[in-house]
Amino acid sequence: xxxxxxxxxxxxxxxxxxxxxxxxxxxxxxxxxxxxxxxxxxxxxxxxxxxxxxxxxxxxxxxxxxxxxxxxxxxxxxxxxxxxxxxxxxxxxxxxxxxxxxxxxxxxxxxxxxxxxxxxxxxxxxxxxxxxxxxxxxxxxxxxxxxxxxxxxxxxxxxxxxxxxxxxxxxxxxxxxxxxxxxxxxxxxxxxxxxxxxxxxxxxxxxxxxxxxxxxxxxxxxxxxxxxxxxxxxxxxxxxxxxxxxxxxxxxxxxxxxxxxxxxxxxxxxxxxxxxxxxxxxxxxxxxxxxxxxxxxxxxxxxxxxxxxxxxxxxxxxxxxx
Ligand SMILES: Nc1ncnc2c1ncn2[C@@H]1O[C@H](COP(=O)(O)OP(=O)(O)OP(=O)(O)O)[C@@H](O)[C@H]1O
Ligand SMILES: [Mg+2]
Numbered sequence: 001x002x003x004x005x006x007x008x009x010x011x012x013x014x015x016x017x018x019x020x021x022x023x024x025x026x027x028x029x030x031x032x033x034x035x036x037x038x039x040x041x042x043x044x045x046x047x048x049x050x051x052x053x054x055x056x057x058x059x060x061x062x063x064x065x066x067x068x069x070x071x072x073x074x075x076x077x078x079x080x081x082x083x084x085x086x087x088x089x090x091x092x093x094x095x096x097x098x099x100x101x102x103x104x105x106x107x108x109x110x111x112x113x114x115x116x117x118x119x120x121x122x123x124x125x126x127x128x129x130x131x132x133x134x135x136x137x138x139x140x141x142x143x144x145x146x147x148x149x150x151x152x153x154x155x156x157x158x159x160x161x162x163x164x165x166x167x168x169x170x171x172x173x174x175x176x177x178x179x180x181x182x183x184x185x186x187x188x189x190x191x192x193x194x195x196x197x198x199x200x201x202x203x204x205x206x207x208x209x210x211x212x213x214x215x216x217x218x219x220x221x222x223x224x225x226x227x228x229x230x231x232x233x234x235x236x237x238x239x240x241x242x243x244x245x246x247x248x249x250x251x252x253x254x255x256x257x258x259x260x261x262x263x264x265x266x267x268x269x270x271x272x273x274x275x276x277x278x279x280x281x282x283x284x285x286x287x288x289x290x291x292x293x294x295x296x297x298x299x300x301x302x303x304x305x306x307x308x309x310x311x312x313x314x315x316x317x318x319x320x321x322x
Contacts, residue, residue: 007075007134007135008134008135008277009133009135009136009137009138009277010062010063010134010135010138010277011050011056011061011063011064011138011139011140011141011273011274011277011281012063012064012066012130012133012138012139012140012141013053013056013063013064013065013066013140013141014045014049014067014126014130014141014142014143014147014158014162014311015047015048015049015067015141015142015143015144016045016067016068016097016118016121016142016143016147016148017045017049017050017065017067017068017078017089017143018042018046018047018050018055018078018096018097018113018116018117018118019043019046019049019074019077019078019096019097019098020042020044020045020046020047020098020099020100020101020262020280021041021042021043021098021099021100022041022042022044022101022260022262023038023040023041023042023100023101023102024038024039024040024041024101024102024103024104024260025038025039025103025104025105025259026038026102026103026104026105027104027105031070032285033301035048038109039256040103040259040300042300042302043302044081044162044270044301044302044303045081045082045096046262046263046264047067047118047143047147048100048143048144048146048174048263048265049065049067049141049143049144050065050067050078050081050082051262051263051266051267052141052143052172052266052267052269052270053065053082053085053087053270054081054249054302054313055267055269055270055271055292055296056085056270056273056274056314057082057084057217057265057293057308058270058292058295058296058305058306058307058308058309058310059270059274059308059310059311059314060308060309060310060311061274061277061311061314062086063085063086063270064085064086064087064088064089065082065085065086065087065088065089066087066126066130067081067087067088067089067090067092067126068089068092068117068120068121068125068126069089069090069091069095069096070091070092070094070095070097070220071095072095072096072116074096074098075091075096075117078252080218081208081303084307090125090126091103092117092120092121092125093120094117094119095116095117095118096116097112097113097114097116097147098113098114098116099111099112099114099309100101100112103222103259103260106145107258107261108129108261109149109261109262111318115273118148119148119149120150121148121150121151122150122151122154123150123151123154123157123158123161124154126151127158127266130162130165132165132166133165133166134261136166136170137168137277138166138167138195138277139167139168139169139170139197139273140162140165140167140168140169140170140273141156141170141171141172141197141199141269141273142155142158142159142170142171142172143171143172143174143266144174144192145171145173145174145188145191145192145221146173146174146175146176146177146178147174149288152187155164155191155220156190156191157186158192159191159195160194163194165292166198168196168198168200169194169195169196170195170196170273171191171197171199172194172265172269173191173200173204173264174204175201175203175204175207176188177229178208180207180210185208188208189208189221189227190289192224192225192229193224193225193226194226194276195225195226195229196226196228196229196230197230197232197260197272197273197276198225198229198230198231198281199232199234199265199269199272200231200232200233200234200235201234201235201236201265202214202234202235202236205217205218205221205231205233208221208223214233214241215233217233218231218241218248221237222243228245229277230242230243230244230282231243231244232272232286232289234264234265234268234289234293236253236261236264237250237253237255238252238253238271239251239253239286239290240253240286240289240290241286242282242286244282247287249282249283250286250288251283251286251287251289251290253290253294254290254294256294256295256297256298257298258297258298260297260300261297262297263296263297263302264293264296264297267292267293267296267297268289268290268292268293269289270289270292271285271290271291271292271293271313271314272285272286272290272292273285274287274288274292274314275289277312278313278314278315288313288314291313291314292308292310292314293312295310305309
């Protein structure tokens with residue numbers, strides 16, 4: 001692989017960006033035909049890939065975002081939200097995917113999401129934008145597999161092409177809307193067996209492994225992975241757990257006040273990957289991921305977080321303090 005000598009390893013995010021309208025809180029569920037007034041709302045760039053790119057910006061860590069937006073007003077607005085990120089966002093011939101997230105007083109949320117442009121995004125359109133990894137150790141993060149049907153059809157090729165371009169591969173599949181059917185499990189296990197950083201949440205890991213508890217699931221999945229792969233399970237307010245090389249790592253989530261946890265997992269991914277790219281080990285990166293997620297979900301509105309405002313959270317100075 002022809003790497004430029006001076007560039008540091010960096011992150012390329014290949015996945016989903018969409019528009020999120022987050023509003024709430026609402027107590028109970030309204031009757032059809034009524035109107036409910038809510039105290040807070042925020043229109044923000046979202047999608048798993050979009051959330052991770054913005055979290056990298058909050059952390060002052062460079063990244064590339066390779067994705068698409070829809071051919072409408074929201075698409076133009078969305079593209080403008082990634083200033084400061086090296087974003088290459090093509091235009092898909094469809095309306096931009098929009099997700100309305102209703103926050104409930106209990107902390108749960110309900111999403112209404114349109115299919116929109118994510119259905120059109122394909123590897124053929126993204127592949128020419130990627131280019132060789134800028135340095136050894138660079139990571140490509142794949143997000144939103146189950147929301148990107150055309151990309152997902154080509155995932156075997158996506159992973160092969162990215163490896164050929166010199167990237168380590170990180171993946172956050174998200175939850176499959178159709179559930180962990182045998183076909184979805186087989187396809188997912190095939191992808192994961194070729195990845196280096198697997199960033200799932202607890203119920204995704206247990207669902208994929210058909211296990212009743214997290215540790216059983218992690219033990220069941222690890223032998224199916226590359227020996228050098230890190231398997232991370234995000235465990236919500238508890239923090240995160242990882243398995244690597246027969247060892248178990250865990251980090252606790254700093255407890256913070258939260259209006260909505262939308263994008264918590266994606267923010268964790270940014271903290272974890274930024275830490276790994278800066279040379280930190282698994283324990284420090286898990287803790288960095290938890291610190292990043294807590295700090296970001298503690299902010300409302302999220303758009304008020306300035307670029308680099310959270311840079312200290314994954315700085316090497318934190319290493320060894322976990
Ligand atoms: N209530 C919370 N308080 C503090 N930290 C939290 C809370 N919820 C989530 N986190 C942090 O965010 C990380 C990711 O959360 P979670 O395990 O819910 O992932 P996820 O389900 O993939 O999230 P997402 O819904 O964004 O996909 C956790 O590892 C933790 O560090
Ligand atoms: Mg997630």
